[in-house]
Amino acid sequence: MNLSVLLEGIDVLGISGPADKGMDVTSLCYNSRHCSQNSLFVAVTGLKADGHDYIDDAVRRGAKVVVCERDVPTSPEITQIRVKNGRRALGLLARTFCGDPSSSLVAVGVVGTNGKTTITYILESIFSVAGFCCGVLGTVNYRYSGLKMEAPNTTPESLDLQRILRDMADNGVTHVVAEVSSHAIDLRRVDDCHFDLGIFTNLTQDHLDYHKTMENYYQAKKRFFSEVLPGGGKFRRHSMVVNVDDPWGKRLVREAGAANRPLTFGIEEDAHIRPSSFDLSLNGIKAEIAVGPARFELVSPLIGKFNLSNVLAAVSAAIALRIPVEAICRGVAQMNAVPGRLEKVSGLNQPQVFVDYAHTDDALRRVLESLSPFKKGRIITVFGCGGDRDRGKRPLMGKVATNYSDLTILTSDNPRSEDPLSIIGDIEVGINRQSIPKGSPEELSLGMTGRGYVVIPDRREAIEAAIRSARSSDIVLIAGKGHEDYQIIGANRLHFDDREIAKEILESSFQAD
Numbered sequence: 213m214n215l216s217v218l219l220e221g222i223d224v225l226g227i228s229g230p231a232d233k234g235m236d237v238t239s240l241c242y243n244s245r246h247c248s249q250n251s252l253f254v255a256v257t258g259l260k261a262d263g264h265d266y267i268d269d270a271v272r273r274g275a276k277v278v279v280c281e282r283d284v285p286t287s288p289e290i291t292q293i294r295v296k297n298g299r300r301a302l303g304l305l306a307r308t309f310c311g312d313p314s315s316s317l318v319a320v321g322v323v324g325t326n327g328k329t330t331i332t333y334i335l336e337s338i339f340s341v342a343g344f345c346c347g348v349l350g351t352v353n354y355r356y357s358g359l360k361m362e363a364p365n366t367t368p369e370s371l372d373l374q375r376i377l378r379d380m381a382d383n384g385v386t387h388v389v390a391e392v393s394s395h396a397i398d399l400r401r402v403d404d405c406h407f408d409l410g411i412f413t414n415l416t417q418d419h420l421d422y423h424k425t426m427e428n429y430y431q432a433k434k435r436f437f438s439e440v441l442p443g444g445g446k447f448r449r450h451s452m453v454v455n456v457d458d459p460w461g462k463r464l465v466r467e468a469g470a471a472n473r474p475l476t477f478g479i480e481e482d483a484h485i486r487p488s489s490f491d492l493s494l495n496g497i498k499a500e501i502a503v504g505p506a507r508f509e510l511v512s513p514l515i516g517k518f519n520l521s522n523v524l525a526a527v528s529a530a531i532a533l534r535i536p537v538e539a540i541c542r543g544v545a546q547m548n549a550v551p552g553r554l555e556k557v558s559g560l561n562q563p564q565v566f567v568d569y570a571h572t573d574d575a576l577r578r579v580l581e582s583l584s585p586f587k588k589g590r591i592i593t594v595f596g597c598g599g600d601r602d603r604g605k606r607p608l609m610g611k612v613a614t615n616y617s618d619l620t621i622l623t624s625d626n627p628r629s630e631d632p633l634s635i636i637g638d639i640e641v642g643i644n645r646q647s648i649p650k651g652s653p654e655e656l657s658l659g660m661t662g663r664g665y666v667v668i669p670d671r672r673e674a675i676e677a678a679i680r681s682a683r684s685s686d687i688v689l690i691a692g693k694g695h696e697d698y699q700i701i702g703a704n705r706l707h708f709d710d711r712e713i714a715k716e717i718l719e720s721s722f723q724a725d
């Protein structure tokens with residue numbers, strides 16, 4: 213693409229080098245290692261590294277244009293374009309380079325601490341029943357038109373996002389549903405995507421390693437509704453769907469509602485869309501939904517009250533997009549499982565074993581609250597906390613898990629660069645050791661029966677101990693890694709899948725019917 217076309221709309225602070233705006237740029241890159249002949253390299257000041265340190269590398273690989281935030285010595289045949297914020301420029305350049313793909317798509321962004329992935333799956337199912345061709349971007353993968361791509365991040369970097377949206381539009385996709393993480397909003401990954409609708413699920417503690425305070429975390433999410441979304445909506449009535457059971461959701465309506473005409477949903481609170489009655493069982497959800505004076509029935513195979521909230525979010529979004537109720541109900545009913553979210557891995561006559569992605573205290577509490585009414589024996593929970601992530605959530609998760617479980621096994625999640633035992637130590641701080649004593653793995657193998665917790669740092673051994681000590685009347689919850697098929701220990705990413713391991717152990721320990 214012609215450089216002068218590419219630079220339209222970019223706030224250029226200065227240009228040095230040949231500055232031949234007529235030159236042709238063959239590709240855009242934010243990672244020097246991806247540069248080739250006639251690339252344009254955008255130097256991004258990162259949190260770990262500084263793209264400006266890789267300009268030489270980009271040039272060596274063939275980059276002819278460098279967009280940067282400060283002057284960097286380069287050879288005279290390189291065009292250097294100075295901008296205030298490399299990340300911001302990257303998004304704009306990418307949008308132009310890819311032909312602004314989101315303008316021809318209906319795009320829904322899902323924002324919130326928990327429930328995003330689940331809601332994208334439900335909406336995907338509704339869109340498909342309604343006859344639309346749906347693309348999804350999220351934690352589990354990026355998928356559209358029969359393609360499935362690994363997701364290095366829940367929300368892709370702006371350039372990757374624009375490229376994928378381009379490919380979606382070229383392959384017949386009409387509707388996109390994207391999880392929009394707080395990191396993505398803060399790091400400007402989605403600023404150049406036109407969203408038609410934003411969904412807010414909830415806000416509870418997570419990612420304070422990055423945001424530092426809940427207020428900052430809220431402000432990051434709010435930015436999506438107050439700065440990224442407004443003006444985008446192709447559907448005049450509502451461009452924002454909000455869970456008003458969540459106090460931050462109520463605040464969001466007050467602070468970002470005016471420009472977005474919110475459609476609210478809730479189970480406990482008065483809302484535009486709410487269940488007039490519902491029934492929760494291990495077979496799923498049955499609910500009568502009230503939309504003003506209108507009523508309709510729906511069923512979902514998903515388990516738990518938190519999933520009723522997720523269903524309401526998807527239903528509200530679909531209503532805002534004017535999808536017929538009949539298609540909404542069929543779409544909800546057909547979406548029977550989200551990988552690694554309360555995924556049942558056991559069979560008949562075995563303890564009920566679930567693999568779930570709860571990695572915050574709120575998620576753990578809601579999942580355990582949802583399972584508790586159905587327990588005939590004990591609830592045994594296996595979990596750990598990720599390394600190099602929010603440390604403040606560790607004791608909170610320890611408290612919730614041990615309060616709601618008869619037996620808790622503390623283990624490792626993805627320890628990353630941290631010492632697994634020190635992460636477990638942080639979790640133990642939240643446990644009331646007077647009422648919930650620490651047992652040893654030996655006591656557990658001898659049939660420890662009372663309430664308590666045990667530390668088994670090796671995750672496979674922990675899952676094995678939980679399942680082997682379970683009776684067929686027990687429920688085992690393996691939380692934190694859900695769909696992940698790897699474990700990150702130090703810098704190594706090793707194959708590891710809770711579901712595979714649990715099934716293997718169940719097979720060798722219990723006979724399924």
Ligand SMILES: CC(=O)N[C@H]1[C@@H](OP(=O)(O)OP(=O)(O)OC[C@H]2O[C@@H](n3ccc(=O)[nH]c3=O)[C@H](O)[C@@H]2O)O[C@H](CO)[C@@H](O)[C@@H]1O[C@H](C)C(=O)N[C@@H](C)C(=O)N[C@H](CCC(=O)O)C(=O)O
Pocket residue numbers: 242243244245255256257258259260261262263264266351364365366367368369393394395396399422
């Ligand atoms: C905290 C965070 O989000 N960091 C993201 C950010 O990294 P960064 O700014 O630190 O980048 P950096 O590593 O310092 O590098 C700076 C620049 O130098 C460039 N570079 C670097 C090396 C080199 O050889 N050549 C080169 O050009 C890099 O390409 C980059 O442009 O920008 C990178 C490029 O897009 C992302 O890969 C990286 O995600 C990291 C891997 C990450 O772990 N992110 C997580 C926390 C995250 O984003 N999570 C949310 C979901 C959370 C949830 O849902 O619970 C997500 O959306 O995935």
Ligand SMILES: Nc1ncnc2c1ncn2[C@@H]1O[C@H](COP(=O)(O)OP(=O)(O)OP(=O)(O)O)[C@@H](O)[C@H]1O
Pocket residue numbers: 324325326327328329330331351366391413414518519521522552553554568569570571574575576578579694
């Ligand atoms: N509405 C909800 N409220 C609270 N907890 C929830 C809700 N929905 C799901 N959960 C819990 O949170 C976990 C993660 O759910 P899901 O993957 O749908 O959320 P997410 O927002 O995409 O998370 P992430 O940010 O990690 O990608 C689930 O496994 C479940 O334990």
Ligand SMILES: N[C@H](CCC[C@H](N)C(=O)O)C(=O)O
Pocket residue numbers: 366571597598599601625626692693696
């Ligand atoms: N996307 C989330 C997922 C965490 C999942 C958990 N398994 C971990 O590794 O901490 C994060 O990056 O914080």
Ligand SMILES: [Mg+2]
Pocket residue numbers: 328329350351352366391
């Ligand atoms: Mg997700």
